[in-house]
Amino acid sequence: MSDAYWETVIGLEVHVQLATESKIFSGSATTFGASPNSQASAVDLAMPGMLPVLNEKAVRYAVMFGLAIDADIGHRSVFDRKNYFYPDLPKGYQISQFDHPIVGRGHVQIQLGDGSTREIGVTRAHLEEDAGKSLHEDFHGMSGIDLNRAGTPLLEIVSEPEMRSAEEAVAYLKTIHSIVTYLGISDGNMAEGSMRCDVNISLRPRGESEFGTRTEIKNVNSFRFVEKAIQVETERQMDILEDGGSIVQETRLYDSDRNETRSMRSKEVANDYRYFPEPDLLPVEIEDSYVAVLRESLPELPAAKRERFESQYGLGSYDAGVLSGERVIADYFEAVAASGDAKAAANWVQVEVLGALNNSDLSMSDCPLPATELAALIGRINDNTISGKIAKQVFEILWNEGGSVDAIIDSRGFKQVSDSGALEAMVDEVIAASPEQVQQYLAADEGKRKKLVGFFVGQIMKASKGQANPKLVNEILAAKLDAAS
């Protein structure tokens, strides 16, 4: 049984916080981390008589997302009230959208670890307002309410249940992240809650067309936790089903400390949101001309960029995927590749730059090394000023201390020795000091000689502290050794 028998079915609801200055229905600021309730106006507090007025930028951003996933844009979009009582929702309802969402059916292309791609359907995406925050620390047995977040614009993106593994779900989430940050409609900062995810998950025997009973894991807020939550929930459901039990449809929470999901305290009454059209807002009409202008202004999107990286720079699909995944990384790579050596640029960015960022826990936007300097560094390898090995030292210095490539090469005396006189002297010395190896070399046939020559090159590089021009060293060595025979 187990993995070979069961198929995991996953659908995601992703809440993306839109990067507007003001809230979706009021003129309050949306700045993260402001002191409690300093950004909550009379509208956000649901004072009597206050009316919502829709933010144009929230509409624009939603339409842009719709265009990016090739979706139907609702020409007439309607807001609805979703009714429930909770202290961080002062109105007693959330303004959301029910059956006329702004973005209809679309699709995205995800890329998996082996470089292959799959299409995942997006059912819909709708605009809604966020709720405030409840703090349950000890306020003399009471809860503290901060309404700064109340009314922040969210785009809720609902996928089709088309993912079949944790890997696919993470790839989908990364794709959504990449699209919204490319479009600039969200900062995508998961640590600050700009992107949160609900995971719907069920199991069924492979080949079965009916879905099994699903559970919903609420509010998972990192790529890693999505992956782990799906893994542990899959195992939990599998254990129950294999013991002959049945899954209860319920909402669960993922506890990252214990790496388990557990049932949220069941509500006395099942959710019944009693949606109805929001009488305080008229239907939103979205004109074709408005959509056409936005369509024209869309930037190149990740999937298109990945394909272009493959064709324009001759990159493999995995490398192209990594380099196009984030817009800042893609822009950085292209700025480095502009120096002319795209393959070297791809290598240096992926291995050295992304590696160093990862080690120092930085993101690309904090990268201390300007693309122009990395391009200059590659240029100095290619024009034989320095060797690749020395280049890594220069890279470290640039990364940690800053400065310019040429100044570092000059001041540290890193310049490759290409003076044939000096190199000949070094070669002579090494040959004189290694009579045994010279004899071996002379006794060997053509094929073996190539291997043995490596010893001499190594010695010379060591003697020159890596600064000897390897191409010249090889030439001089070959001439001298052959002359000795």
Next chain:
Amino acid sequence: MSVDQAEIEKIAQLARIRVAPSDIAELTERITGILDMVDQMQAVDTAGVEPLASPLNASQRLREDQVTETDRHGEFQGIAPATESDLYLVPKVID
């Protein structure tokens, strides 16, 4: 269409309205009356008629994305029953 006592209790719970047990019978009767009226309206043939999201024949005007509000939490919290550290305090609810 009619509602029963259990449904009245559920609606009251969802709306957070306390209904005295002695009132339930009368409420059941009156809400059933309202639903009968809805049934009457439902009988009208609406095939081909778009559902009405608003009785006004107009579309929503949008506002520019500009911060126009200032921090007035002092004023708002002046009329709140309990506050601390700029937070509104409410009876503890964990859902």
